[in-house]
Amino acid sequence: MRNTAGGILVLTAPLCAQNLPPAKPRTTRILFLLDASGSMGAVWEGRPRMEVAKSLLAKMVDSLNTYPNLELGLRVYGHQYSREENNCQDSRLEVAFASKNAQAIKAKLQTLQPRGNTPITYSLLQSANDFPADKTARNVLILITDGLESCQGDPCATSLALQRKHIFLKPFVIGIGAEKEFGKQLECLGQYYNAADVKTFRSVLDNVITQTLQKTTVRVNLTDADGKPVESNVNMTFINSATGQPEYNYVHYRDAKGQPDVLDIDALQSYDLIINTVPPVRQADLKIKPGQANLLTYKTPQGTLRLQGPNMTPNPYGTVQAVVRAQGQEATVVALPFGSRQKLLGAIMKWKCLRCRALSGASQSNKVRKQW
Incomplete structure (x- = not known):
């Protein structure tokens, strides 16, 4: 077996999931990509958007400081040059990845002031170099922005290309103080959340972290033509929707009580499922709820x-x-x-x-x- 650069386990031969050896704890790296362009100075419920973002992000990294096997990093764009200078490379890794580095991130946040452009595409490309070359890690990117690309780049194509290279998993995109139409242009980047008000922004940020860190499991229940859960001993493959490559491949199994086996899965990816019957059954875009025990049922008589x-x-x-x-x-x-x-x-x-x-x-x- 091997691990991809994005940290997702790939089984290169069919195995029974219940016979897999216990997985070693993997490092999760979360890169916060923060918009500090000029528009972040706009007032949002009585405070500048930038101040709200900095305050909530500071509280978030504080709460994560004691988590094991977790490293945080901070990249900021639009904060070094004024908008009049029209600098489209205004992006910098301000705090490199490290464990228990909340204090460093909070200190840097205090110094940031909104100034310039919104070079999202350039920042995504630069973030590819921020993550250490660790093929066993889970690389997570959280983009917090109130604006669209202002430097004629293609952030959607760039995000997909980096996902396909396993640089990072499917990014989280949090649009703050934004209208719904704004979000439609950012959905292609990753999993988009519309934080139209401060309260929603706080809950969305909490939700994203929960999805990132909590365990997700999947059981696949195969039934006969009458819906009875009796089918088993069938090879199944979870395909990464972004890369088209298999991420998990195992043989379906039932225990002595007839319950299907449990598969630990990284819910930060999107998957298609192929049940390798003759002919195969394919389910695109699996609805997997992160941080929960999921049960998927299919008729395969x-x-x-x-x-x-x-x-x-x-x-x-x-x-x-x-x-x-x-x-x-x-x-x-x-x-x-x-x-x-x-x-x-x-x-x-x-x-x-x-x-x-x-x-x-x-x-x-x-x-x-x-x-x-």
């Missing part, structure tokens, strides 16, 4: 098709195969030689062959049909 060829010696037909197709489709799902057995997903299959005899071990609910 299976039957066993047993093929018995003509009992002729010598056999004038040579090797004879059955072609299995989904009902109403011409694409071949699998071609099987006679004398073989194959588990098939029920209720959708038909098979056809020429000058042969077949027997189906599938249940009636699977509706395997014979065509001569």
Whole structure:
């Protein structure tokens, strides 16, 4: 097995999840990317937006200072040059990653004043160099901004490219004091939250940290055609939606009580699930709730098709195969030689062959049909 740069466990061969050895604690690194452009000086419920952001962020890092296996960093943009100077490289890592560095971050926050542009794209690119070269870590980026890109960059494409390189996981984007239309232009960056008021900003920040640090589990319940949880021993693959690469690959298992096994999963990614039946079942964009025990249920009724060829010696037909197709489709799902057995997903299959005899071990609910 190996770990990706983003810190997500990849099993390179199917394993039963309950047999996995205990995972060693991984370091989580959270980079706060803070907007200090000129617009952050606007008044927000009686105080400048910048002052609200600095105050809540200071309290947040204080509360995180005792967490084990956690390192924080602070990058700021728009704070070194005035807006009139139109500097599109105004971005700097102000506090490098370290454990228990809340005091350093709070001291730096006190010095920041909103001044210049909003170079989000440039800042994202620079943040790629902020994270240490540690393939076992979980790299998390939290962008706090009240404005859109002002330097003609493409932050959405840049964010996706860095996710695909496993530089960081899917970013959190918190739009403060913003209208809903503003958020639609930032949703492509990552998981967007609209903090239109100070109270919401506080709760969103808490929620993001909770998602980042709390354990998330997933159980996949496979049922028969009647919805009974009996299906098992099926390989399943969780595909990273951003990269298209498998992140988790394991064989579904049930314990003595018939309960499906529990998989620890990093909920900061988006996943597609492939249940590797014949044919496979694919569920795009899994709805996984971070920090919770999730149960996903899918109907995957299976039957066993047993093929018995003509009992002729010598056999004038040579090797004879059955072609299995989904009902109403011409694409071949699998071609099987006679004398073989194959588990098939029920209720959708038909098979056809020429000058042969077949027997189906599938249940009636699977509706395997014979065509001569």
